[in-house]
Amino acid sequence: MNRNLYDLLGLIAAVCFILALKGLSSPKSARRGNIIGAIGATLGTILVFWAPGGQHKNLLPILGAIAFGVLVGVPAARRIQMTQMPQLVALFNGVGGGAAALVSTVEYLRLGSDATTAKILATVFTVVVGCVSFSGSIITFLKLQEIMTTRPVVFPGGRFVIAATLAALLGSAGWVINSGGTKPLVIMGLLALAFGVLFVLPVGGADVPIVISLLNAFTGLTVAASGYVLQATLLIVAGTLVGASGTILTRLMAAAMGRSLFGTLFGAFTAKPQESSGATETRSVKSGSADDVAILLNYAQRVVIVPGFGLAVAQAQHTVRELADLLTSKGVDVAYGIHPVAGRMPGHMNVLLAEANVPYEQLVEMEEVNPTFPQTDVVLVVGANDVVNPAAKTTPGCPIYGMPILDVAQAGNVIFLKRSMRPGFAGIENELLYDAKTTLLFGDAKDSLTKVVSALKAL
Amino acid sequence: MSNGLALLSIFVLSVFVGFEVVAKVSTTLHTPLMSGANAIHGIILVGAISVASNATSTLSTALSIAAIILATINMVGGFVVTDRMLEMFKGKKKEVK
Numbered sequence: 001m002n003r004n005l006y007d008l009l010g011l012i013a014a015v016c017f018i019l020a021l022k023g024l025s026s027p028k029s030a031r032r033g034n035i036i037g038a039i040g041a042t043l044g045t046i047l048v049f050w051a052p053g054g055q056h057k058n059l060l061p062i063l064g065a066i067a068f069g070v071l072v073g074v075p076a077a078r079r080i081q082m083t084q085m086p087q088l089v090a091l092f093n094g095v096g097g098g099a100a101a102l103v104s105t106v107e108y109l110r111l112g113s114d115a116t117t118a119k120i121l122a123t124v125f126t127v128v129v130g131c132v133s134f135s136g137s138i139i140t141f142l143k144l145q146e147i148m149t150t151r152p153v154v155f156p157g158g159r160f161v162i163a164a165t166l167a168a169l170l171g172s173a174g175w176v177i178n179s180g181g182t183k184p185l186v187i188m189g190l191l192a193l194a195f196g197v198l199f200v201l202p203v204g205g206a207d208v209p210i211v212i213s214l215l216n217a218f219t220g221l222t223v224a225a226s227g228y229v230l231q232a233t234l235l236i237v238a239g240t241l242v243g244a245s246g247t248i249l250t251r252l253m254a255a256a257m258g259r260s261l262f263g264t265l266f267g268a269f270t271a272k273p274q275e276s277s278g279a280t281e282t283r284s285v286k287s288g289s290a291d292d293v294a295i296l297l298n299y300a301q302r303v304v305i306v307p308g309f310g311l312a313v314a315q316a317q318h319t320v321r322e323l324a325d326l327l328t329s330k331g332v333d334v335a336y337g338i339h340p341v342a343g344r345m346p347g348h349m350n351v352l353l354a355e356a357n358v359p360y361e362q363l364v365e366m367e368e369v370n371p372t373f374p375q376t377d378v379v380l381v382v383g384a385n386d387v388v389n390p391a392a393k394t395t396p397g398c399p400i401y402g403m404p405i406l407d408v409a410q411a412g413n414v415i416f417l418k419r420s421m422r423p424g425f426a427g428i429e430n431e432l433l434y435d436a437k438t439t440l441l442f443g444d445a446k447d448s449l450t451k452v453v454s455a456l457k458a459l
Numbered sequence: 460m461s462n463g464l465a466l467l468s469i470f471v472l473s474v475f476v477g478f479e480v481v482a483k484v485s486t487t488l489h490t491p492l493m494s495g496a497n498a499i500h501g502i503i504l505v506g507a508i509s510v511a512s513n514a515t516s517t518l519s520t521a522l523s524i525a526a527i528i529l530a531t532i533n534m535v536g537g538f539v540v541t542d543r544m545l546e547m548f549k550g551k552k553k554e555v556k
Contacts, residue, residue, distance in 0.1 A: 021481060073535040
C-alpha cells in the first residue's frame, strides 16, 4: 500500500480512539463511543497487513493466533458474571501489558546493535512497566477473585525487600542500556515481574480498583513506548491517550474514595505489619426477622436503600427492585443511595442496578442523598458495609479513614441485610452494627429480600 | 523536523488530548471508561502483528505469536465486556419510553 494512504488511514483510526474516549465520558454517547473505538481498532488491525515496507511473513500463524485470542477473549467477556467484571478488566489489562513487553523485546532482538539509544530506553521502559503491569494485574485478579486474601499482605522487612528489588531492577536497566544483549534483558524482565507482585501485595482490598486503573494507565504508556520502538504513530497516539486519560481517571477515583493517590502508591514502602486484634467481639447486636423488617418498612414515609457488593454477589438486584416497587405502590418514598465506590469499582452499582431496570431517577449519588438522611425513616443496607462505616470519620488511622461515607446513622432506623458479622472488604469492624437503632437480618441478601417482600405483601 | 522529534510532538499533544477528553466524566461511568480505555490499548496487537511478520528467528516468531494472542484477548475481550456493561445503561432508557 502507498505510504501516504497507509498513514492517512492510520490517522482515521487514531481519531476513532479520541472520539471513543470522548463518547465514553458521557452516558448518552457511551455505547456509541465504545463501538467507534472498536471500529478504530479493527481498522488499525486490518491496515497493518498492508503495511508498506514489511516482509509479511508468518501470515497463517498470525491469523491463527488472532483467531485463538478471539476464541479465548470473547467467551470470557460474554460469560463473566457482572460481579466478577472488575477482575476480568484487570486480567485483560495485564495481558495487554505483557504483550507490549513482548513486542518491544522482539523488536529489540531484531535491531540488535542497530538500536539507537532512544529506542533502547523505550524498550527498557516497555519491558519494565509492561512486566510490572502484567504481574501486578494478576495479583489484583487473585485478590478480587478472593483466591488470595483481600487484606494488605505485609511481611516483616517487606519494605526492604521492595527497596532492594527496585534497586536491582534499576541496576539491571542500567546494564541493558550500557552493554545490551539478551541476558540482561531477561533478568530485568524477571525483576520487573517480581516488583509488580511486591508492589500490589501490600495494597488493601478497598484500594484495588485504584491500582487497576493505575496499571491500566501504565499499560497505555508501555504501548506508546513500544510505538516509539516500532515507529508506529497509531500506537503512540492510542497508548498515550490511555496513559493520560487513565492517570486522570485514577485521580478522580482516588478522590471519590477520599484516598491519597500517593498514599496508595507508596503504601508498599510505608506499610507496617498490622497487629490483629485478638479480642473476639462479644457485644450484642439486635437481629430481627423478615416480618420485623417488613413492618418497619411499611410504616415508613421515606426509605433509602443502600446497595453494596453483597447485593451483587447474591444477584439480588431484581428482588430489591421488586421490594422498591412494592413500597412505592404503598406510597412510600423510595430512593437508592449510591456510594461512588459501592461494590468493587466506581460505578459498579449503577451498572448492576441498571441491569435490573431500576429507574435512573431513583439512583441518588452520595452528595445528594446525605443531607436527606435526617428525614429518612428507614435505611435498608443490602450487603454494604465499608461505605456506611462511621469509622471512616471517627477512627484516624484505620484503612478507610477519610473516605466519604453515606451518613446512614442520621436516619431513624437502619436495617442491615448481611450474611454474617464478618467485616467488609476493607476488613474493618463496623460500630454501626451495635447501634441501638440498627436491626440486622442475617442471611443471603436475595433470600432475605424475598422473605421481606412476601411479609410485606401479607401486611 | 527529525522523525524522533515528530513522534515526541505527537506524544506530547496526545497527553493533552487524553487529559481533556475525560476531564468531565461522571462517577457512574468510571468503570466503563476504564474498561473502554483498557480495550483501546489492546491496539498493541498492531505492533505484535508487525513484529511477527518481520520476525528473523524462531524465538522472535514464538514471542510475537504469544504477543498476538495476549493482545487479541485484551482488545476483543475489552470491547465486548465494555459493550455488555453499557448495554445495561441502554436497557433502562427503553423502559422510560
